[in-house]
Amino acid sequence: METDQGRARRAARRAYELGRLRAGLGRALVVAAAAAGAAAIVVGWRATAWLPVTVVVWTLVEWRGAWLREGARRGLLAGLASLFLPLSILRPCCSPEAMASGMACCDKAMPSTCAAVGALLGLSLALLLPRAPRERRLETALGMALGTGALATLRCGPLLLGEAAGLLGGLAAGVVAAGLARAWMDRREA
Amino acid sequence: MLGELDEGELDHLMARLAQGERDAFDPLFRALHPRALRFAGARVGPDRAADAAQAALVRVFSRAGEFTAGRPVLPWFYAIVANEVRAIARKGGAGRKQAELSAAEAWAVTPDDPERLLVERELGRALERALASLDDGSAAAIAVVLGRSATPEVSSPAFRKRVSRAYARLRLLLGGSDGD
Numbered sequence: 138m139e140t141d142q143g144r145a146r147r148a149a150r151r152a153y154e155l156g157r158l159r160a161g162l163g164r165a166l167v168v169a170a171a172a173a174g175a176a177a178i179v180v181g182w183r184a185t186a187w188l189p190v191t192v193v194v195w196t197l198v199e200w201r202g203a204w205l206r207e208g209a210r211r212g213l214l215a216g217l218a219s220l221f222l223p224l225s226i227l228r229p230c231c232s233p234e235a236m237a238s239g240m241a242c243c244d245k246a247m248p249s250t251c252a253a254v255g256a257l258l259g260l261s262l263a264l265l266l267p268r269a270p271r272e273r274r275l276e277t278a279l280g281m282a283l284g285t286g287a288l289a290t291l292r293c294g295p296l297l298l299g300e301a302a303g304l305l306g307g308l309a310a311g312v313v314a315a316g317l318a319r320a321w322m323d324r325r326e327a
Numbered sequence: 328m329l330g331e332l333d334e335g336e337l338d339h340l341m342a343r344l345a346q347g348e349r350d351a352f353d354p355l356f357r358a359l360h361p362r363a364l365r366f367a368g369a370r371v372g373p374d375r376a377a378d379a380a381q382a383a384l385v386r387v388f389s390r391a392g393e394f395t396a397g398r399p400v401l402p403w404f405y406a407i408v409a410n411e412v413r414a415i416a417r418k419g420g421a422g423r424k425q426a427e428l429s430a431a432e433a434w435a436v437t438p439d440d441p442e443r444l445l446v447e448r449e450l451g452r453a454l455e456r457a458l459a460s461l462d463d464g465s466a467a468a469i470a471v472v473l474g475r476s477a478t479p480e481v482s483s484p485a486f487r488k489r490v491s492r493a494y495a496r497l498r499l500l501l502g503g504s505d506g507d
Contacts, residue, residue: 145381146356149388153344153352156389202347202392 154200161199165192168213168287172220176291179220184291194287198280204273208280209287212312215262216288219308259285259311271320278316282309332358334401334456342396352388360384362449363408369443370412372435383411398500402457405450457500465493 139147169191176184198209262281269277285308332340337358343351360380367379387407394403436443458466468489470476478486 141377141381142360145360145377145384146353148381149356149384150352152385152389153391157347157392160392200347206347 157202158196158200161196162192164199165195168195172217172288172291175217175220180292187290190290191287194283194290198283198287204267204269204277205280205283207267207269208277208282209284210280211267212262212281212284212286213288215258215281215308216285219258219285219289219292256307256311256314259308259313260315262312262315268323271323274316274320278312281316282312285312334399338398338400341391341394341400344391345394345396347392356384356388359387359404362404363387365442366405366408366446367412367415369434369436369440369446371416375415379412379415382415383408386411399453399456399460401449401453402460402500405453457497460500461493461496464489465496468493469497 169188172191173185173188195209198206259282262285267277286305289305289308332354337355340351340355340358344355363380363383364376367383368376371379387404390407394400434440434443458469461469467476467479468486471478471486472490481489
């Protein structure tokens with residue numbers, strides 16, 4: 138039979154997790170509202186169709202907290218930067234100059250370009266990676282990828298599916314590469 | 328004995344738990360559960376102590392994310408526990424007369440009860456820690472209210488304003504809001 142202390146412990150733990158989830162949802166809604174504003178201005182209202190992804194990812198990040206949240210907060214900056222990427226970079230043959238010169242690939246997906254741009258953005262995150270303890274680096278890098286992805290998803294609205302996957306995959310690969318590079322540098326410094 | 332951790336360790340554990348470090352939960356729970364049980368026992372009696380302590384701890388841990396790192400945990404903890412236990416005592420007294428309701432808010436044990444003495448001593452220490460965390464002006468104003476120092480030579484409205492500000496800061500420190 139469960140003791141009073143065991144029952145109280147279980148109830149307290151459940152209350153703790155629910156409390157974090159509630160607070161996390163509140164913060165996620167604030168982040169999503171700000172992201173929706175930025176995305177609507179920069180990308181267009183179509184982008185807000187992806188907003189539930191931002192809310193779910195950010196709620197998860199805030200609920201887990203610790204280094205995952207620390208990483209995600211830094212990743213938010215890169216995600217914000219991705220919103221401002223012009224479509225002509227993600228899909229070069231859609232630029233007015235390319236179309237004027239007769240290139241007609243604007244209806245085709247270009248995941249490789251998106252992946253390259255995403256990877257570049259992800260790699261630049263090395264500058265923002267927080268100094269996490271060795272055993273928490275994976276969690277921090279995952280947090281950065283989630284934080285970046287939570288906002289970069291909004292950029293995917295006007296992209297084709299392959300391009301969207303390329304951009305997000307490139308970002309994730311860039312973040313992981315940046316994390317590994319940072320770990321290597323820290324080891325050399327030690 | 329009220330847990331094996333000293334107050335500095337408790338502050339550190341609660342700050343970590345507020346950040347989302349789950350490994351701080353168990354040691355913190357083990358340290359706070361006996362305190363909540365003791366407090367509830369002294370206030371509502373041993374029969375209802377376990378349920379009251381559980382309700383109080385549920386409230387404390389559901390608000391753990393709001394705890395501000397760097398502040399002392401015990402004043403914050405006791406403020407929440409006292410509110411919760413008082414609410415339970417009142418609920419138990421529904422339908423009774425006002426005098427009986429007031430009695431329900433008082434101690435359920437005699438003044439020389441060792442458990443009560445222990446709780447009172449720790450409550451006193453928690454209050455001192457809360458006061459020590461206040462800025463000098465607020466701490467001085469509260470000290471005057473507690474009769475520990477003389478009223479400063481300022482006009483009465485100015486002093487009242489100072490005390491009101493000090494109370495607001497103390498309430499914030501104890502986990503309340505400006506409007507509480």
